[in-house]
Structure formats: C-alpha cells, structure tokens
Amino acid sequence: MFALEIRSVSKKFDGFYAVKNFSLSIPQSSIYGILGPNGAGKTTTIRMIMNILVPDEGEILIFNQKMNETLKNRIGYLPEERGLYRKMKVCEILSYFGELKGMSRSEISKKIDEWLSKVELLEWKNRKIEELSKGMQQKIQFISTILHSPDLIIFDEPFAGLDPINTNLLKDIMLELKKQGKTILYSTHLMEHAEKLSDYVALINKGQKVLDGKLSEIKAKFGKNLVLEFEGDNSFLNQIKGIRRIYNFGRYVEIELEKETDPQDILKTVVNKVKLTKFEVAEPSLNDIFIRVVGEERK
Amino acid sequence: MKLVKIIKKEYLTIVKKKSFLISTLITPFIMGAFVFLPIFFAQVSMETQKKIAVIDLTGQIFPELIKNLNRKLKSGKPVYQLIQVRTDRKTINKTKESLRNKVEKKEYDAYLVLPENIIKKREAEYYAKNVSDYQTIEEISIAVTDSIAKILLQKEGVRLKKIKEVMKRVELKTIKIVKGKEKKAGFLSEYFGLIFLVSLLFGLILGYGMTIMRNILEEKNARIVEILLSSTNSFELMMGKIIGIGSAGITQMLIWSLLGIVGFIYVSYQFPQSEIIIFNSATIIFFIIFFILGFFLYATIFAAIGAITNTDYEAQQLAAPITWALVIPFIIAIMTTRNPNGIIPVIFSFIPFFTPTVMFMRVSIIQPPFYEVMFSIILMILTVLLLVWLTAKIFRVGILMYGKRPSFKELLKWIKYK
Numbered sequence: 001m002f003a004l005e006i007r008s009v010s011k012k013f014d015g016f017y018a019v020k021n022f023s024l025s026i027p028q029s030s031i032y033g034i035l036g037p038n039g040a041g042k043t044t045t046i047r048m049i050m051n052i053l054v055p056d057e058g059e060i061l062i063f064n065q066k067m068n069e070t071l072k073n074r075i076g077y078l079p080e081e082r083g084l085y086r087k088m089k090v091c092e093i094l095s096y097f098g099e100l101k102g103m104s105r106s107e108i109s110k111k112i113d114e115w116l117s118k119v120e121l122l123e124w125k126n127r128k129i130e131e132l133s134k135g136m137q138q139k140i141q142f143i144s145t146i147l148h149s150p151d152l153i154i155f156d157e158p159f160a161g162l163d164p165i166n167t168n169l170l171k172d173i174m175l176e177l178k179k180q181g182k183t184i185l186y187s188t189h190l191m192e193h194a195e196k197l198s199d200y201v202a203l204i205n206k207g208q209k210v211l212d213g214k215l216s217e218i219k220a221k222f223g224k225n226l227v228l229e230f231e232g233d234n235s236f237l238n239q240i241k242g243i244r245r246i247y248n249f250g251r252y253v254e255i256e257l258e259k260e261t262d263p264q265d266i267l268k269t270v271v272n273k274v275k276l277t278k279f280e281v282a283e284p285s286l287n288d289i290f291i292r293v294v295g296e297e298r299k
Numbered sequence: 300m301k302l303v304k305i306i307k308k309e310y311l312t313i314v315k316k317k318s319f320l321i322s323t324l325i326t327p328f329i330m331g332a333f334v335f336l337p338i339f340f341a342q343v344s345m346e347t348q349k350k351i352a353v354i355d356l357t358g359q360i361f362p363e364l365i366k367n368l369n370r371k372l373k374s375g376k377p378v379y380q381l382i383q384v385r386t387d388r389k390t391i392n393k394t395k396e397s398l399r400n401k402v403e404k405k406e407y408d409a410y411l412v413l414p415e416n417i418i419k420k421r422e423a424e425y426y427a428k429n430v431s432d433y434q435t436i437e438e439i440s441i442a443v444t445d446s447i448a449k450i451l452l453q454k455e456g457v458r459l460k461k462i463k464e465v466m467k468r469v470e471l472k473t474i475k476i477v478k479g480k481e482k483k484a485g486f487l488s489e490y491f492g493l494i495f496l497v498s499l500l501f502g503l504i505l506g507y508g509m510t511i512m513r514n515i516l517e518e519k520n521a522r523i524v525e526i527l528l529s530s531t532n533s534f535e536l537m538m539g540k541i542i543g544i545g546s547a548g549i550t551q552m553l554i555w556s557l558l559g560i561v562g563f564i565y566v567s568y569q570f571p572q573s574e575i576i577i578f579n580s581a582t583i584i585f586f587i588i589f590f591i592l593g594f595f596l597y598a599t600i601f602a603a604i605g606a607i608t609n610t611d612y613e614a615q616q617l618a619a620p621i622t623w624a625l626v627i628p629f630i631i632a633i634m635t636t637r638n639p640n641g642i643i644p645v646i647f648s649f650i651p652f653f654t655p656t657v658m659f660m661r662v663s664i665i666q667p668p669f670y671e672v673m674f675s676i677i678l679m680i681l682t683v684l685l686l687v688w689l690t691a692k693i694f695r696v697g698i699l700m701y702g703k704r705p706s707f708k709e710l711l712k713w714i715k716y717k
Contacts, residue, residue, distance in 0.1 A: 050529055052525065052529075054716075079525035082526060083523050083526075086521065100531055
C-alpha cells in the first residue's frame with residue numbers, strides 16, 4: 001500500500017515545464033527523499049501534492065484519495081518559505097494551527113506541553129514569537145507541522161538554514177516518526193542528508209525524474225567506488241581495466257568501477273606497482289550518482 | 300468547521316488589540332461632540348453686537364428704525380447699536396468719507412444711508428466690510444421697510460394699535476414629516492447628524508477594509524500563507540479574514556450604539572427641550588445593512604490588493620482610487636440632503652460602490668419607494684458575490700506570489716486558471 005502516488009504529473013508555467021511527466025510511489029512507513037538541484041521542480045511537485053498548485057496533467061493520490069479537506073488533517077506540511085505570526089504567543093499559534101487541523105482543545109494542550117518539553121522550550125510557552133531566537137522559531141515550526149500526529153508528513157527543504165543542533169533534532173524527529181509508522185516525504189538539494197536518512201530517493205533534474213528507488217538498490221546498481229592512497233608514481237592507473245572514471249588527486253585517487261569489475265583484481269595489480277597506504281572499497285555517494293546520471297544524460 | 304476557526308482567530312486578534320480598545324472608547328467622545336456642538340451653538344450664540352452708523356436724509360425713519368431693530372443678544376444687550384449721524388446734501392460726501400474711515404478702523408461695523416427719496420424709490424445703501432452676512436442685511440431691510448410702512452400708515456391716520464396689529468409678522472416653524480408623523484427638526488442638525496453617520500460609515504468601511512489588506516500583506520510577508528493552505532483552502536482563508544475582521548467592526552458599532560442610547564437617554568433627560576438629532580430605528584437598521592454590504596464590497600477589493608502586492612507602500616498606492624470612490628458621496632452630500640430624489644443622488648444610489656453612503660443618505664432623509672431600496676440592495680449583493688468570486692481567484696494565486704506586482708493582463712490570466 002502506498003501512502004502517496006503521483007501519476008504522470010506535469011505542470012507548465014508560461015509554456016515552460018516546471019515538472020514534466022513525473023511519477024512517484026511512496027510506500028507507507030518510509031522516509032522518501034526528493035533530491036535535485038535548485039530549480040529542479042521539487043517545490044512545484046510538493047505544492048501540487050498539497051493541492052496549492054493544480055497539475056495540468058496527471059493525478060495525485062494520497063492514501064488512495066484525491067486531496068480533500070478531511071485528508072488535510074492527516075497531513076503535516078512544512079513549506080520551504082515558512083514563518084510565524086510575530087505577535088502571537090507560542091501556545092496561541094500552536095493551538096491555532098492545531099485547531100485548523102481539527103484537533104480538540106484538550107488534545108492540543110496536551111500535545112503542546114509534550115512537544116515543547118521534548119524540545120526544551122516549555123518555559124517559552126507564553127512568550128511572543130518575536131522574543132524567540134531564530135533557532136527556537138524553527139523548533140516551533142517543526143512542532144506546528146507534526147502536532148496533530150499526521151500520517152503523512154511533507155517537508156520542503158527542511159534542513160535549509162538550520163544550525164547543526166536543529167538539524168540533528170529534525171533528523172531524530174523524522175526517524176522517530178518513521179518508527180511510529182508515519183510516512184515522510186522531504187526534498188533537499190543537500191545529498192549528504194539524504195544519504196543518511198532516506199529509505200527511498202528520487203533524483204529530479206529540470207522537472208524530470210532521472211532515477212528513483214530504494215537507496216540501497218540504487219547504490220548497488222551503481223557499482224563500487226575504490227579509494228587509493230599510495231606512495232610512488234601513478235602512471236600505473238592507465239593500465240587498469242574495468243574502470244569507468246578516475247578522480248586523480250596525485251597520491252590520492254578515487255576510482256569508479258564498472259559493475260562487473262572485481263576490486264580484488266585491481267588490488268593485485270596495484271600492490272606490485274606502488275606502496276599502498278590505503279585501499280578502500282566504498283559505495284558511491286548520492287552526489288556521485290547524481291552527477292553521473294545527469295552527466296550521462298547530457299551526452 | 301475551519302472557517303469558524305479562522306474567523307475566531309482574526310476576530311480575537313483585532314478585538315484584543317489596544318488600538319481597538321482606544322478607538323472604541325474615543326469615537327463616542329467625537330460622536331458626543333457632534334451631537335452636543337449644534338445644541339451648544341444653538342444655545343450659546345456666537346453673535347456679537349454690531350455698531351452701525353445711520354445717515355437718515357429723510358429725518359423721520361431713524362426713530363422708527365431703532366424701535367424695529369430691537370432684537371437682543373443672549374446677554375441682553377441689543378444686537379444693533381444704531382448711531383445717527385447728522386448731515387445734509389452739502390456735507391454728505393465728506394461725512395461718508397469719514398464714516399468709511401471709521402469702518403476701516405473698525406470703529407463701526409457698517410453704515411447705512413437712507414436717501415431722501417427712499418419712500419418713493421425704496422432703495423437704501425449699506426456699506427460694510429462684510430456684505431455677505433445675510434441675516435443682518437435681511438433684518439435691516441425688513442426693519443427699514445416696516446418703518447416706512449408705519450410712517451405711511453400714520454400719515455393716512457391709521458391708529459397706532461391697528462398698525463401694530465397689521466404689521467405683526469408670521470413666523471414659520473419648520474416641521475419634518477416622517478411616515479406621516481410630525482417631528483420637529485432643523486436643517487442644520489439634520490445635516491450634521493447625517494454627515495456624521497455617513498463619515499462613520501465611510502471610516503468603518505475604509506478602516507476595516509485597510510485592516511484586511513494589511514493583514515493579508517503581513518501573512519504574505521511572514522510566509523505563513525502556505526502553512527495555512529496545508530490546513531484549509533484559499534477561499535476559506537479569505538472569507539475567514541473578511542468575516543472575522545468585519546465582525547470586529549460590527550462589535551465596535553454595537554458598543555457605540557449602546558453608548559449612544561445611554562447618551563441619548565441622558566441628554567433628553569437633562570435638556571428636555573433641546574433639539575437633539577433623533578436617529579430613528581430604521582436609520583440604525585439601514586446603517587447596519589449598508590455597513591455590512593459596503594464592507595463586503597470594499598473588503599474583497601482590499602483583500603485582492605493585499606494579495607497582489609508585497610509592500611505597504613505598493614498596497615497604499617493601489618488603494619488610493621478606492622478611497623476616492625468612497626469620498627465622492629461627500630461631494631454630492633449637500634445635493635443629496637437638499638433633494639434626495641434628484642437625478643444625481645438617485646443614479647449614485649444605484650451604483651453599488653456608492654450605494655452604502657448615498658442610498659443611506661436618501662433613506663434617512665426621505666423614505667424612497669421600497670422597491671428602489673430593495674433594488675439597490677439586491678444590486679449590491681450581486682456585485683459582492685461577483686467580487687468575492689473574482690477576488691477568490693486572484694487571491695489564490697496572489698498570496699503565493701512574491702516579487703513583481705502582476706499586470707492587469709496577468710490578473711485576467713489568474714482568473715482563468717483552473
């Protein structure tokens with residue numbers, strides 16, 4: 001069962017495709033990352049999921065339904081551009097957002113206390129937003145997104161502008177929510193975050209999906225990377241077979257291997273040529289994969 | 300109902316503000332001043348004594364004139380202090396010149412020349428710096444005429460008692476007809492009362508309309524809109540704001556009405572004879588109806604402006620023409636009070652943008668035919684529905700747009716979006 005299904009969705013702005021023929025299926029209780037550079041169409045896609053923008057073509061199903069007002073109560077959304085009412089008190093603003101999600105008053109006050117103490121802001125409950133630091137305001141924004149225990153949570157660029165402490169806090173929250181069986185969709189242009197967090201990823205570039213699937217499977221598909229550190233002449237590199245690409249930094253080299261290449265064979269060759277100080281077989285980073293896929297498309 | 304939640308929040312945000320409390324309390328004082336000042340001016344006249352030199356070349360009118368110009372000020376002093384200046388045909392020019400200097404130096408307020416042939420030609424000359432003081436001129440003219448009449452009648456041998464009886468003046472009492480009932484009222488208090496109510500209507504519509512505009516701008520700039528849209532939709536958001544903020548306006552009006560009723564009871568108890576502006580219940584009901592309709596009409600426009608602009612400055616610029624539209628009824632206010640069924644007031648009262656003020660003026664002065672009032676109200680309701688529909692479309696796109704203000708062409712495109 002999918003929590004969210006996007007079926008061949010397209011959106012044009014002034015004749016230009018912001019998103020083109022985009023499909024995605026997000027399994028329940030997973031963390032799904034939409035990755036891509038700025039302007040790739042991530043926000044447009046998310047806004048279409050939230051029904052803030054209406055797709056020109058295709059359809060989007062959330063828990064097998066088209067977006068409707070009751071469904072909104074089961075969704076938590078943190079937009080890329082986010083703010084709070086500066087003049088309102090922390091508890092007032094959280095209650096307002098909670099009420100708009102159809103929560104009861106007693107439930108709201110219980111949850112507010114629960115979350116505020118979790119992020120260590122309980123003593124700020126009756127202070128105005130404008131008195132809070134930026135980091136504190138970000139915490140309030142997280143809480144407002146998940147206060148109503150939504151089944152599907154959508155974060156648009158959640159890590160942008162966060163300090164390291166809040167970054168970790170948000171990661172913890174996301175993992176915790178997953179454990180509770182919630183489904184999380186988030187977008188980012190920072191691949192490192194996606195690497196550690198996501199079960200599934202979709203890479204998107206210029207409005208089109210270039211790759212998607214389970215993170216572990218994607219990585220397996222892209223073969224292994226070899227990292228070498230050595231003393232001596234590096235001319236031997238030309239003789240090695242089964243290599244896709246070499247990133248040469250002199251005495252430090254990163255090698256992308258063809259899928260069928262066995263790192264053992266390379267080790268045998270190299271040992272005879274130079275004095276190795278490091279030999280590591282690693283999975284390619286998402287960043288490498290992205291550059292590889294987009295680069296190949298250009299060719 | 301999420302709409303109710305939004306209404307509640309917007310309503311409480313305004314009502315809890317200090318500025319709301321202050322304006323709610325201060326306006327009744329201004330309102331009180333509007334009610335009391337005409338009474339005050341009516342009772343404590345600003346009139347001062349006028350010193351007038353009189354050259355009476357007939358030699359017989361002056362004694363009668365003094366008797367006829369005997370109106371007294373509130374202080375008991377006569378309004379006109381008349382001083383006879385004796386002269387003859389030879390010296391008259393010199394005398395006139397010296398009197399002119401005296402008027403210039405403000406020793407006299409004016410001088411009056413009654414020529415020898417006045418009885419035949421009925422012409423006299425009045426020299427003053429201010430010749431537009433109609434009341435004075437009218438009074439002197441009547442007094443001179445009466446004096447001549449008395450002299451002529453005396454010559455004919457009519458008895459003094461008879462003359463007095465003949466010359467007794469008829470006083471016109473002004474009585475306003477309201478639905479067959481008769482009510483004492485003066486034009487002045489009527490006019491002031493009405494202008495006051497219309498200003499209040501104008502102020503409330505403009506003030507609360509602007510509040511909506513600023514509220515939307517604030518939410519746009521604070522980047523809250525998208526969060527709200529994940530819980531509700533743009534139509535509910537817009538209507539929630541309009542209704543919530545409008546309800547704050549109605550709350551303020553109700554508080555004022557209550558204070559007004561208390562004040563009215565107090566005043567009529569304290570000054571039972573004074574001429575107070577009496578707003579009848581129909582006036583108050585129409586006031587509320589036209590406030591609500593007018594508010595919705597202008598609020599939707601202000602909401603659209605808030606949605607398509609990004610700064611206060613930009614918004615004010617776009618809002619300026621709307622302010623003018625609200626001012627126009629004041630320009631034709633005098634015309635409307637003089638002749639509420641005149642062609643211009645009637646036409647304006649059917650243009651929905653002016654209906655709240657112009658039709659309200661007409662309704663409170665006369666009772667226009669029922670179908671006319673209903674027609675104007677239905678026309679307004681239709682316009683409001685059309686504007687709400689249009690604005691909802693513009694609002695939906697506009698609240699998520701930052702940067703350049705859209706052109707008219709782009710707005711049309713927004714309206715066509717599905």
